Amino acid sequence: MKYYLILVVLFFVACESNSPEPDFDCANSDLSLTVVSSVKSDCSKPGSITVEAIGGKEEYLYSLNGVSFQRSSVFEDLFAGDFELFVKDENECLASIPFTLESEPDGISLSVSTTISECSNATGSITAQATGGVGILQFSLDGSSFSEENSFENVAAGSHEVSVMDEDGCIISKDVSVKTDVSLEKDIMPIIETNCAITNCHNGSRSPTLITNIEIISNAGRIKSETQEGSMPRGGTLSQLEIDLIACWADDGAPNN
Template structure:
């Protein structure tokens, strides 16, 4: 029985190493040096109050094609042309095939309207929590104002709570049905996830194993913190998409994937 157990143990180790050695994983990319750039090519203000005919056109360079574009950070499209827009401030996001992203802000003015709006946010605390908030302040002569978050319904409350970190779109409407859109981001606060206490063990157990990301194995060598940090954004993207670790190795748990994302979003610190 002992001899059989040892045989199974060494067989599994050999199978794992073979899976890593035979797996061709694309080179990890440091998004900070990818050269991904987003440019505003054209913008047109809406023709009047409450009229949805504004446009924004953007394009991308650098990084790796194909590109994807978004106005809300969630719903992406293959081209950089956005139409049927109200007045307001928009945050346009460009994402490339490596999962790297960059943003730029664009403001569309509404003629003959004195409605203005701004937003303040509170960041989330902890890992994978929904305790952020957005508070909207509106000014103008056509009161009362109404507010909605994303595609939700309009209401009288300018405060939106229990939000996850991320990009949001808030619309403010006055009594003349003139509307302003505000793009704002709920930041992620420090999660409390550490490299030494949480992430290192995940990397060593699933990535920096024989035949994979170790000295003499597949590059980069993830036994070195500097290499893990340099590839942190790509590690987050690939683990989140469940394409890392490669086929033939046990899949990461969702809690491990969340911890990696939190650590990367905290700045991939050596803590």
């Protein structure tokens, strides 16, 4: 009987140690972001923004658009305009602040707004607003011909470059991301739970474990590449719609939405 009790206790402890950690509730995070310095820009000299993260759980990653993150807290080669600055901590929590980078006198300032696009259809839009410079301003999207039209329709999800040019030929550009409404909870989790987080697969039997939101977010790039290659799920297949949804969500920056 004593040996039996010891085995039970050991088995219980082993199960406890292998159970996945619960997701951290970002509603309780004290993560915040502040701008500590900036350098104004003009046509020949881009500016910069330096930020600092406070609170949350280190290590931090930083982004200008919420999609592409970097370890450095300094953003360089920027032209004047409105930006949304993001920080993401080890708990995958996000904090953001808006910031306007000013231009030198007579410089061009460019701001861009977007609407979401469907995942598989180009239904998004981009609108550019610019001030300053010399004379009439003209706009271009992704290297297209310049014109006075500042709105672009039927734009696909993903990264794009908006440029503005004045009559002196001064051109400044800004990268912008058109996102989708693909949801982790509504669209991605059901795909993973049905096809991947199953017995003898990514439910703890195979690395990486894909049970919690954070585990799926942390492996978004790998999930995208392997589903597009057809190597995931092992022994099964996904529909093209499911593959596209995973890619769109990952390209959106793998938000915890």
